[in-house]
Amino acid sequence: MATPAPAPAAPLGLRQTNRAGMTKNDYKGAPSTLCQGCGHNSIANQIIAACYEMDIVPEEIMKFSGIGCASKSPTYFLNRSFGFNGLHGRMPSLATGALFGDTSLEAIGVSGDGDTASIGMGQFKHLVRRNAPMLYIVENNGVYGLTKGQFSATAEVGLSLKHQGTNPYMPVDICMEALVSNATFVARSFAGDPKQVKDLIKAGIAHHGIAVLDIVSPCVTFNNQVNAFHSYTWGKDHEAPLHEISFIPALDEIMLADEFEPGTVREVTLHDGSQVILKKLEKDYDPTDRWQALHMLEEAQRENWLTTGLIYVDTSRPALTDLYNLPATPLNRLTEAELRPGRESLDKINADMA
Amino acid sequence: MSEKIINDFSITVATVNGSGSQTANTVLLRALFKMGIPVSGKNLFPSNIQGQPTWYTIRVNKDGFTARRDEHEIVVTMNPASFARDLESVQPGGVFFYADDIKTPITRGDISIYPMPVKQLIKGADVSPKLLDYIANMVYVGILAHILAIPLDKIREALMVHFKGKEKAVDSNFITIKSSAEWAAQNLKKSDSFYVEPMDKTSGLIMADGNTAAALGAIYGGVQFVAWYPITPASSLAETMNEYLPQLRKNADGKNTYAVLQAEDELAAVGMTIGAGWAGLRSMTSTSGPGLSLMTEYAGLAYYAETPIVIWDVQRIGPSTGMPTRTSQGDLNLAYFMGHGDTNQVILLPGSVSECFEFGWRAFDIAERLQTPVFVLIDLDYGMNQWMTEPFQYPDAPMDRGKLLWEEELNNLAGNWGRYRDVDGDAITYRTLPGNKHPAAAWFARGTGHDENAKYSEDARTWEKNMARLARKYDTARQYVPKAVIEDDGNEVGILAYGSVIPAVEEARILLQQAKGPKTDFLRLRALPCTPEVQEFVKKHKRIYCVEANRDGQLKQILTIAMPTEAAKFRYAGHSDGLPLTAAWVKNAILSQEVE
Incomplete structure (x- = not known):
């Protein structure tokens, strides 16, 4: 039984508008000042495309970042969105507070591997455990770019860099850290795989709770050697997707049975009714099984695979701001009448203290 | 027995940290307050959850002085560990209460001594065994109430405040207080000179x-x-x-x-x-x-x-x-x-x-x-x-949300605004908030260099101009922060202080006069940056004493920077040892610099 699918969206183009009446231009940012060929630029473009295709009004998005190359990039997308570029490693706390201003807004944070896995590890993990409703992208290149190429905490052991020698320490796996901190959405992608990046961004935005998206994003200037884990060549050769991903917004309800053979797909319905369709590749991977996700990450680490896709999702847990019994009107639009208790209540307090 | 000393003494209670003495002490404090007698209470406690010695001091003062004193006329000890030190600390002619299970010898003959049979008096208490230590503190409340003549109904009122009207909690404590007071009436003969008497000096106040x-x-x-x-x-x-x-x-x-x-x-x-x-x-x-x-x-x-x-x-x-x-x-x-x-x-x-x-x-x-x-x-x-x-005063002004632009205001401006554009000349600019749906509403907050429109900028002039505006904004702040409170009778010497040292300063000003020291004017600072009257006060006076509880005279340092031409006037009269300043110390600190 098939419900008729809506007409396919018109091909994208700058003159076309989406269902929010916006052109793609309305989602653009300032010209990037990052290096030519930087993976981060490609991710910024996919953020633009995802938001456009999801028909989100740019004013209804907040952007956050810390410090570093990745954290510069919110300037290069969504000019019409509010943003706050905070301190190194401390974007999570900034975003946590800001999320309470108006809970109807979407939030996208962009961080780097230094910003998240070194200086910001503590705040990152607490943001995750609180299930703050936001998409948290880590543009992960294993290296500090703006300070000219030092190792970051995600650099693989044994990596040699020009002025740094050989990295003697084991790397931090951001997806693993997110998962053990009880993240409700964990995904990994590769900047060289724009389609997957875009679909995971969409799914992360639609997810109600923390969505950690670790994107291996090669640094073409300091860490793009053929054999480096965070390079284009290595990534292209070693990327092992868990599944093929499609994102179906709530408005575009389709009947899966018509498109896929039974047993070949797994659907995950997100909070807003949209669906992530995971098409089975080699093996059947269940992203709602935390144990399997941990196992897979461990296996990928041992085998040196760049495994990408939706690693884990749990749509059942409330997001941070759901826990506060907040009114329907955004807190930041409440008036004095709603915020200042009446005089009699203070008279009573004074009387009790007399 | 010498002449009665009424409503003018300090009580110190020595207990073991974590034994629940805070309830007993605040109840004593509030009972005195409810008698209309000016009081202040200070908890001098260790960084410890349970077991270390802790002291609580109550100053009873008919003239309304609330600063801490170093002297204690009445000392109560429940703690064997601090017993000797507590006994030593009683002022000559003072009073010493102690739990009589502490067998340390009493070595002083110049004070009144009252043993308290704490263990005996809590035997009948109707509380769970784990609350017995806690109830033990009520014994000294009851005995002190009898010896000093604190009416038990005031104690009960104080308990009602402490337990927020929960009768059961009030009663289980009050029973022990009452029986202890009765025991004292039958077994202790008053041999000291200290009494409390009702006054009307706390009506209209809260605690x-x-x-x-x-x-x-x-x-x-x-x-x-x-x-x-x-x-x-x-x-x-x-x-x-x-x-x-x-x-x-x-x-x-x-x-x-x-x-x-x-x-x-x-x-x-x-x-x-x-x-x-x-x-x-x-x-x-x-x-x-x-x-x-x-x-x-x-x-x-x-x-x-x-x-x-x-x-x-x-x-x-x-x-x-x-x-x-x-x-x-x-x-x-x-x-x-x-x-x-x-x-x-x-x-x-x-x-x-x-x-x-x-x-x-x-x-x-x-x-x-x-x-x-x-x-x-x-x-x-x-x-x-x-x-x-004073009771908490309901806000006397509507909320000031500052220079905010919502959709309607942006429409009126046809979207022409800049987050850091100083359109009013007071260095305060307009802001919009996330959730504002106007297409021109959004801006990007950042710690990086930014221009009037909050856009990234590394332009030298833009940087400097923005920082100059922030400096002007700090000047504008002088209009909005609370003004200083000044008592100025045209004296040569001025005192400048803020915060919790104020009670010590107020009393010290009187002590100074009693000691034939200088008459002083007083400026109570309530904000930084300084409001204009602070500068006027400093200019008018020949010597300015900054009284502070820190080692380096931090306010003095700030004022020296703010008023370089007046810098030589500033003198420091404070110290910092972790305890609230006493009036005697402030008086001496000023006096010693006046006679130089």
Whole structure:
């Protein structure tokens, strides 16, 4: 039984508008000042495309970042969105507070591997455990770019860099850290795989709770050697997707049975009714099984695979701001009448203290 | 027996930390307060959960002086570990009460001694065994009540306040108090000279601690977001919010008009506070020195990004852990300059518990008007001790949300605005909040160089121009912060002080005259930057004594910078050992510099 699918969206183009009446231009940012060929630029473009295709009004998005190359990039997308570029490693706390201003807004944070896995590890993990409703992208290149190429905490052991020698320490796996901190959405992608990046961004935005998206994003200037884990060549050769991903917004309800053979797909319905369709590749991977996700990450680490896709999702847990019994009107639009208790209540307090 | 000494002495109670003596002590304090006698109480406690010696001192003073004294006329000890030291500390002619299971020999003949059969008197108490230690403290309340003539009905009223009207808790304590008082009536013969008598000097006043006042002030100021991390002596500020907010701040649908979040540390607490402030919420955090240190980088960003937030600093003494349960005014310089680069922060300095309430709400108006962090500095002595104070005054001004542009205002401006554009000439610019749907509403807050439209900029002129505007904005702040309170009779000598040293200064001014020292004028500073009358006061006087509870005279340093031509006038008359200043010390510190 098939419900008729809506007409396919018109091909994208700058003159076309989406269902929010916006052109793609309305989602653009300032010209990037990052290096030519930087993976981060490609991710910024996919953020633009995802938001456009999801028909989100740019004013209804907040952007956050810390410090570093990745954290510069919110300037290069969504000019019409509010943003706050905070301190190194401390974007999570900034975003946590800001999320309470108006809970109807979407939030996208962009961080780097230094910003998240070194200086910001503590705040990152607490943001995750609180299930703050936001998409948290880590543009992960294993290296500090703006300070000219030092190792970051995600650099693989044994990596040699020009002025740094050989990295003697084991790397931090951001997806693993997110998962053990009880993240409700964990995904990994590769900047060289724009389609997957875009679909995971969409799914992360639609997810109600923390969505950690670790994107291996090669640094073409300091860490793009053929054999480096965070390079284009290595990534292209070693990327092992868990599944093929499609994102179906709530408005575009389709009947899966018509498109896929039974047993070949797994659907995950997100909070807003949209669906992530995971098409089975080699093996059947269940992203709602935390144990399997941990196992897979461990296996990928041992085998040196760049495994990408939706690693884990749990749509059942409330997001941070759901826990506060907040009114329907955004807190930041409440008036004095709603915020200042009446005089009699203070008279009573004074009387009790007399 | 010598002449009666009425309503003019200090009581010190020595107990074991964690034994529940706080209830007994605050009940004594409030009973005296309810008799109409001016009192003050100070908890001098160790950094310890249970087991270390702790002291509570109550000053009873018919003239209304509330500063700490070094002398104690009446000492009660329940603690074998501090017994010898407690006995030694009694003033000649004073009184010593002790739990009679402590078998240390009594070595003094110049004081009145009352043994208290604590174990015997709690035998019949109707409480669970684990509460027996706690009830034991009620014994000294009852015996002291009898010896000093505190009416038991006042004790019961005080218990009712303490237990918020819960009769069962009141009764289980009161029974022991009453039986102890009866025992004293039958078995102790009064041999000392100390009495209390009812007065009418506390009517119209309340008794509260500064942290509670601050929390309530913030609630009546419409606080919407609180992020905090536990730290002595600030924790009870946030905890009091958690206690009162659910009662006071639900809307008609039973929804909360606020959110309180316990952060993972102070780095995060201030980050969250700034995020919420940027998003348009009345946002605050509360901490003490170590936490304030951790907040430094974000405070600098908030200054530069112009984000309104309120930071309460309940000061304790020392860098690092220092002495975490002892008081000090040592964070003034840190707060004033907080942030790297060129930074000036706005600081409010409440001068009473009642003012903690007032500045609790006013701080938000000032922060949102100026779009900058506002620090409110108190200390452990104000924050955690109970003080007689004026009742909390309901805010006498509507909320000032500052220069905000919503959709309608942006429509009227046809979207032509710049986040950091000084259109009014007061260096305060307009801001929009996330959620504003106007297509020109959004802007990007950042710590990087930015132009009038909040766009990234590394242009030298743009940088300097913006920083110059921030300096002008700090000047504008002088119009909005609380003015100093001045008593000026045209004397040569002026005293400048703020916060919890004020009671000591007020008394010291009288002691100075009694000692044939100088007559003094007094300026009670309530904010930085200084309001214009501070400069006038300094210019008028030949010598200015800054009285502070810190080692280096931090206010003196700040004023020396602010008024270089007057710098030679400033003298320092303070010290910092973790204890609240005494009037005698302040008097001597001034007198010794006057005779030079």
